Amino acid sequence: MFKVVEKFISINGEGRLSGQLAVFIRFxxxxxxxxxxxxxxxxxxxxDYELMTKEDIYKYIKFTKVKNITLTGGEPLLQERIMELLEYLSKDEYLLVEIETNGSIDLKKFSRIEKNRPKFTMDYKxxxxxxxxxxxxxNFKYLNKNDTVKFVVGTIDDLNKAKYLIDKYELTNKTNVYLSPVFGEIDMNEIVEFMKNNKMNEVTLQIQLHKVIWHPDKKGV
Known part of the structure; x- marks a missing residue:
């Protein structure tokens, strides 16, 4: 059984599918x-949470008729038997499953799902x-061009460290790389200037679209 605190349809606020419809399952x-x-x-x-089986979750997803699925949290990979859910969902090749993970969970075993592996959107804090x-x-080893690494930046020091890691691990050659500003903490002009000054090719600046459309604290969006 999985502890689900929210399930809803909205648009993806971040990442490669930003602006597209998605079903969100928040653990x-x-x-x-x-x-x-x-x-x-x-x-x-x-x-408060709802206990759901993997079959319950799949039934809800299919009922929505939306193909993009975002598993989020909290940290979804902490859920007991999460591997069973991922393998179960991977059997439906129509679905595009994305896992939002916080960068602290070893992705090795999850990356080994052979058929229709879920896409990782991994934060680096x-x-x-x-x-x-x-x-x-x-975890950088297990990301590929279907995945995304997201550097959440709140300061210029954060930007400098992100650039160091991007260069050291050649991340733009391996995966999709995003810079995501901490809402209200850093001027996005500063990030753009930093990107220009450091010639950060193939790095994408993103904003949290859902916080622009709705109130930043609104749930279920």
Whole structure:
């Protein structure tokens, strides 16, 4: 059984499918406590949740008739038997399943799903998150061009570290690389100037579209 705190249809607010319809399944619980967390409510021990089987989740997804699926949290990969759910969903080749993961969970075993592997959108939490020491650097090995690594930046120091990692691990040759500003913490003009000054080819600046369309704290969007 999986602890689901929200399930809804909206548009993808971030990543390669930004602006496209998606079904969101939000799971309870997280192992991090980022300074800028915008879903902290979903991580509380007493949060209300619905217990769903993998069949329940699949039935709901099929009922929506939406093909993009985003598994999010919290941290979805902490759910017990999450591998069973991922393998179960991968059997339906019509679905495009994306996992939003926080960068602290080893992706090795999940990357080995052979058929219709889910796409990873993996955060790398930088210094301003206060969680950088929890990041699993080896995860860069398991990302490919179907996946995305997202550097969440709140300061110029964050940008400098992101550039260092992008260059050191040649990430633009391996996967899709995004810079995502912490909402309200850094001027996006600064990020653009940084990208220009450092010739950051094949790196994408993204904004959290759902926070522009709706109130930043609104749930279910």
């Amino acid at each position: 309870a619980g997280c192992n991090l406590d980022c300074s800028f967390c915008d879903t902290r409510w979903a991580n509380e021990k007493d949060v 930088l210094m301003s998150s206060n969680m950088e020491d929890k990041m699993v650097i080896d």
